[in-house]
Amino acid sequence: MWAFLGSDTLFFGTLIATHLVYRGRGGGTQEEIFDILITTVSTFVLLMSSLAMVLALAGFQQGKIGAGRFWLAATALLGSVFIGFQMFEFAEFAIHGLTPRTNLFGSTFFIMTGFHGTHVAIGILWLWSLFFASFKGKIHQGNALEIEIAGLYWHFVDIVWIVIFGVVYLVGAYGVEDRVAEGAHSMARIIGLV
Amino acid sequence: MAHEVETHHGSHPGSGVYIKIAIILAVLTAAEVAVFYLDITSWLMTMILLALALAKFVLVVGYFMHLKMDDRRFSLLFFFPLIVMVSLAVALMALFHNLTR
Numbered sequence: 001m002w003a004f005l006g007s008d009t010l011f012f013g014t015l016i017a018t019h020l021v022y023r024g025r026g027g028g029t030q031e032e033i034f035d036i037l038i039t040t041v042s043t044f045v046l047l048m049s050s051l052a053m054v055l056a057l058a059g060f061q062q063g064k065i066g067a068g069r070f071w072l073a074a075t076a077l078l079g080s081v082f083i084g085f086q087m088f089e090f091a092e093f094a095i096h097g098l099t100p101r102t103n104l105f106g107s108t109f110f111i112m113t114g115f116h117g118t119h120v121a122i123g124i125l126w127l128w129s130l131f132f133a134s135f136k137g138k139i140h141q142g143n144a145l146e147i148e149i150a151g152l153y154w155h156f157v158d159i160v161w162i163v164i165f166g167v168v169y170l171v172g173a174y175g176v177e178d179r180v181a182e183g184a185h186s187m188a189r190i191i192g193l194v
Numbered sequence: 195m196a197h198e199v200e201t202h203h204g205s206h207p208g209s210g211v212y213i214k215i216a217i218i219l220a221v222l223t224a225a226e227v228a229v230f231y232l233d234i235t236s237w238l239m240t241m242i243l244l245a246l247a248l249a250k251f252v253l254v255v256g257y258f259m260h261l262k263m264d265d266r267r268f269s270l271l272f273f274f275p276l277i278v279m280v281s282l283a284v285a286l287m288a289l290f291h292n293l294t295r
């Protein structure tokens with residue numbers, strides 16, 4: 001699973017990098033339509049889902065199957081709430097004229113957050129499958145590793161959102177990636193790369 | 195393979211530790227939003243926001259994902275691509291900054 005997460009890190013890294021590169025180009029940025037407070041709430045929900053996930057793992061590892069099931073369901077439900085927030089946000093963006101077809105900012109933003117949302121959705125399905133499998137005795141204290149592996153995936157989805165929220169929503173609102181790019185370009189010239 | 199992983203597995207923290215970590219994560223998120231609305235220079239804001247995001251990242255990876263207590267090979271599997279990704283992002287921003295303006 002760690003090898004997969006390493007590859008997924010590269011995947012999301014390219015999406016985030018592409019968005020940062022094309023921000024401000026091809027029709028202007030749309031940061032004015034970001035609702036930071038709404039996104040903060042959804043970020044908090046996803047962080048709490050990570051807490052629920054580790055509590056689910058602890059439950060199964062300690063043989064407390066009922067508690068483990070409860071926290072598994074809680075994780076999936078919190079993830080669904082996050083998806084709901086994302087769908088609301090995307091609908092608001094569309095009303096304000098930002099869609100994947102509007103400009104480069106829109107297409108890169110929706111590709112990036114869309115893939116993240118898809119990862120969350122897959123995680124939710126995975127968690128529910130584990131939840132129902134536990135009722136059939138297929139998930140128990142002896143094979144809590146199954147829960148741990150699902151947990152690694154879920155926490156990875158969470159840290160991807162930590163990066164997107166921090167870099168795209170917050171830092172990106174002030175165009176600082178231009179300063180970062182200028183600094184990196186200057187360094188590259190100094191060491192002879194360009 | 196599962197058994198081999200288990201023998202390298204450190205003990206998991208208790209629920210109390212996880213709840214404390216979650217509270218810290220919530221506080222860091224609130225701090226990020228508070229800083230966002232402060233009237234400070236963009237560079238200082240960027241540094242603070244990136245530091246807060248990094249702190250959240252480290253807490254989730256280290257404790258929730260248990261990497262702090264796990265085999266060092268897992269850290270290599272995860273952090274090597276992460277370093278490649280960050281380098282790629284900075285290099286792309288530097289390369290395309292002038293070419294597409």
